[in-house]
Amino acid sequence: MKPLMNVARRRAAHLLAALVAAMLIVPTARAADRADIHDFLEVTGFDVVFTSIGDGVEDAPLMLGMSNEDFGPGWTAAVSDLYTDEVLQDLAVDMLEPTLSDDMLDHAKAFYGSALGERLVEVENAAHVAEDTEAEKVMGQRLLAEAGSERREILERMSDAIDPQSISVLAIEEIQVRFLMAASRSGVVETPLDERALRALMAAERESLRKEMARAGLVGAAYTYRDFDNDDLAAYVRALETPRMQRVYELLNAVQFEITANRLEQLAWRLADLKKGQDI
Numbered sequence: 001m002k003p004l005m006n007v008a009r010r011r012a013a014h015l016l017a018a019l020v021a022a023m024l025i026v027p028t029a030r031a032a033d034r035a036d037i038h039d040f041l042e043v044t045g046f047d048v049v050f051t052s053i054g055d056g057v058e059d060a061p062l063m064l065g066m067s068n069e070d071f072g073p074g075w076t077a078a079v080s081d082l083y084t085d086e087v088l089q090d091l092a093v094d095m096l097e098p099t100l101s102d103d104m105l106d107h108a109k110a111f112y113g114s115a116l117g118e119r120l121v122e123v124e125n126a127a128h129v130a131e132d133t134e135a136e137k138v139m140g141q142r143l144l145a146e147a148g149s150e151r152r153e154i155l156e157r158m159s160d161a162i163d164p165q166s167i168s169v170l171a172i173e174e175i176q177v178r179f180l181m182a183a184s185r186s187g188v189v190e191t192p193l194d195e196r197a198l199r200a201l202m203a204a205e206r207e208s209l210r211k212e213m214a215r216a217g218l219v220g221a222a223y224t225y226r227d228f229d230n231d232d233l234a235a236y237v238r239a240l241e242t243p244r245m246q247r248v249y250e251l252l253n254a255v256q257f258e259i260t261a262n263r264l265e266q267l268a269w270r271l272a273d274l275k276k277g278q279d280i
Helices: 012-025 034-044 046-051 057-064 068-080 085-096 102-112 115-129 134-146 149-162 168-186 195-224 230-240 243-279
Strands: none
Touching (some): 034 046, 046 243, 057 068, 068 243, 102 243, 115 195, 115 230, 149 230, 230 243
């Protein structure tokens, strides 16, 4: 769970902007208010999804061939206020307020507020905040290898249902490009980056990344949902595949991707200031 229109043929440069713009112009029923959205996020577990966006941000400099030590003692302060729970939640609610209708909100809450939904949210929240361990990965691989055809099909349908338009890989590419180009423009990296060449390089790696993500997703799901029987998981998948839930996930995926990209762009400019201070 947690972690968008078929845009495979569109330029990746416009991916997130197009998705967010589309959300903003799609007419909805009465938009939900902020208090209802906060409650919706808590019931569905997406509050944990959004507040975990900053997890692993300490590795962001690795994308630049650097480490956080290159930016001195100001690193922690530069990151902390960009990724507070309050900031991340507010960004999500700001984007959801004009786009999440009461109908969508009520539909998702009805499922996730059920007995099965509450159990699912509990294990999903735990998976989001836990650090991946090698033992868990190995167990997930074993569970997936031992899964019967019915179980595997359910897990594969679940993967498709939580990314309705199958654009996660393209969105990740766009997030990386936005961060790297912000780092280039801000002066964090000394050699200017060629955006066209960067996109071409990522496009060449796209299929291998897609396969890697698909495999990792199935392994993670096999481990996360290990205590659920096939009937419960099949009921979950059917709920995810309903048109209204698909729309909810399109919207929440787009918001998650946009917040991730936005925070990394802001981080790049913070890192530029830190680097200048180190160079003085």
